[in-house]
Structure formats: structure tokens, C-alpha cells
Amino acid sequence: MNDFAKIFEEMGLDKAILPILFRANRSTIHKYLDGSVNVPASAMSLIMLLQLVQKRNPELFAEWMVLSDFTIPPEVYLEQPEYWKGYKFTEHKVNKNVLEYLKENFPDGSE
Numbered sequence: 001m002n003d004f005a006k007i008f009e010e011m012g013l014d015k016a017i018l019p020i021l022f023r024a025n026r027s028t029i030h031k032y033l034d035g036s037v038n039v040p041a042s043a044m045s046l047i048m049l050l051q052l053v054q055k056r057n058p059e060l061f062a063e064w065m066v067l068s069d070f071t072i073p074p075e076v077y078l079e080q081p082e083y084w085k086g087y088k089f090t091e092h093k094v095n096k097n098v099l100e101y102l103k104e105n106f107p108d109g110s111e
Contacts, residue, residue, distance in 0.1 A: 004032045004039040007047050011054055016097040020068050021050055062102055069098045 001009070008018060015033070019026040022043070031037040054061040066084040067077050070093070077083045087094050087102070094102075 002032075002035045002039065004044060004047055005035065007051050008033060011051050013101070014097045016095070017065065017101060020095060020098060021065060022046060023068050023071065058105060062106065065098050065101065066094070069095050 013021075015030070016026075018033075019029045022029055028037075032039045032043055050061070050064075053064065063084040066087045070087070072083070087099075091099060
């Protein structure tokens with residue numbers, strides 16, 4: 001198992017969430033995981049950063065997950081820190097794996 005896959009496994013996420021977090025093509029991310037391509041340093045840095053954020057600030061991690069799922073541009077969310085919580089009003093549009101993660105990690109809805 002390569003370092004990228006090891007960190008991903010430690011994060012305990014569903015495979016379908018990683019392309020969302022990276023805002024990247026699913027097949028590319030799966031190639032990183034299975035080791036069929038060399039993982040670029042930028043991808044290693046990003047997964048390490050995501051792991052750190054997940055461990056140190058779960059709410060910020062969830063925020064990034066929602067913003068990435070909806071591909072919200074920075075000019076919208078940087079000025080509105082609570083913007084991401086709007087996913088509750090559009091649960092039908094949230095990726096099912098993202099929604100499952102949010103409900104599992106924030107069961108009472110309090111981020």
C-alpha cells in the first residue's frame with residue numbers, strides 16, 4: 001500500500017468522497033489509491049492537509065466537503081462562513097456519501 005492509500009485508509013472515508021474532496025476526476029484519484037500511477041507531491045500534500053483538518057477541526061473538514069460537493073467558488077464562501085450549512089435545506093442534492101458522513105459525524109445536526 002502506498003503512502004497516499006495509507007493516509008486515506010486512516011481517514012476512514014468512503015472511496016466516493018475522496019474525488020469530491022480533491023475536486024478531481026474519480027479515475028485519477030482511484031489510480032492514486034491503487035498505485036497504478038505515481039502520486040504527485042501536490043496530491044500527497046493535499047491528502048496530508050485533509051487528514052490534519054479532519055483530525056483537528058472536524059467542522060472545517062465537513063465544511064470543505066460540502067463546498068466541494070456543491071463546487072462553490074471561493075468568492076461565495078470566503079465571505080460567508082456559515083454558507084456551507086445550507087446543505088440541510090438541499091439534502092436531496094448532496095452526494096449520498098457526503099450526506100452519510102455528515103449524519104454519522106454530526107448526528108444531532110450541530111456542526
